[in-house]
Amino acid sequence: MHFQFLIEDSSSAILIDTLMxxxxxxxxxxxxxxxxxxxxGGFPKKPNAKEAKxxxxxxxxxxxxKGFDKSLQGxxxxxxxxxxxxxxxTDEFRAELNQIAVENKxxxxxxxxxAIEEIxxxxxxxEEAIKAAYPLARLSKLHSYVQDxxxxxxxxxxxxxxxxxxxxxxxxxxxxxxxxxxxxxxxGKIGCNMExxxxxxxxxxxxxxxxxxxxxxxxx
Numbered sequence: 001m002h003f004q005f006l007i008e009d010s011s012s013a014i015l016i017d018t019l020m021x022x023x024x025x026x027x028x029x030x031x032x033x034x035x036x037x038x039x040x041g042g043f044p045k046k047p048n049a050k051e052a053k054x055x056x057x058x059x060x061x062x063x064x065x066k067g068f069d070k071s072l073q074g075x076x077x078x079x080x081x082x083x084x085x086x087x088x089x090t091d092e093f094r095a096e097l098n099q100i101a102v103e104n105k106x107x108x109x110x111x112x113x114x115a116i117e118e119i120x121x122x123x124x125x126x127e128e129a130i131k132a133a134y135p136l137a138r139l140s141k142l143h144s145y146v147q148d149x150x151x152x153x154x155x156x157x158x159x160x161x162x163x164x165x166x167x168x169x170x171x172x173x174x175x176x177x178x179x180x181x182x183x184x185x186x187x188g189k190i191g192c193n194m195e196x197x198x199x200x201x202x203x204x205x206x207x208x209x210x211x212x213x214x215x216x217x218x219x220x
Contacts, residue, residue, distance in 0.1 A: 001218040002077040003032040003211065004068050008040050008057050008084055011183035012119040016082060018191035027215050035064060040083060043096060057083060061097075062104050069106045076218045079110040080210070084118045085203075087150055109214070113207040118153040123186060124160070125201030129193035133186075134161040141165075147200045157186060 003020070007013045013036035024030040041056020054060065061081070068079050085093060097112040115121055123130070124145055130137050141159040145151070158166040162182065173179050196208050 015187040116148040122204040125199040132193040133189040
């Protein structure tokens with residue numbers, strides 16, 4: 001079974017790659033590949049060549065889904081789109097994503113896995129992994145977090161793991177690029193310690209369920 005991931009950004013890609021290395025090593029015949037974008041972007045009103053050069057996920061999603069739909073024909077494979085919900089209505093957002101697949105006549109198995117609110121929710125869902133990666137983490141900040149809530153999730157994680165919390169992070173890392181590097185570090189360090197079956201995040205459990213169910217079907 002081959003999984004082709006389309007992923008919103010580099011920190012999410014680091015987490016998915018870390019998890020899939022483990023999953024594929026434990027399940028013979030499971031392979032994967034990741035294509036990450038430079039942010040989420042927005043749905044183009046009329047997809048065209050100019051829109052396709054933005055390197056943003058939603059702008060280019062139709063193009064990549066069509067391309068992989070063609071290249072993955074004929075053997076067990078699935079296209080897995082991993083994207084942050086941000087402040088969107090989840091059901092409406094999922095319907096919009098599904099519409100892209102319908103309009104572009106995608107026939108290869110595909111699924112949209114939405115991190116609610118952000119991919120950092122999946123990291124916050126495993127307290128033991130956080131403690132292993134960051135022994136000095138401020139767990140009181142974690143315990144006040146409501147899992148998968150719309151609350152500024154990456155900021156919550158910063159309060160938990162960054163020395164001095166969010167205020168110090170913003171002072172030390174004033175640019176979006178510098179904050180992005182911190183997010184990548186968190187994804188790598190916490191991801192290495194995550195257990196897929198103990199996570200408190202419902203959206204993470206949905207992601208794992210979609211992966212696991214396909215491995216089971218094609219492993220029988």
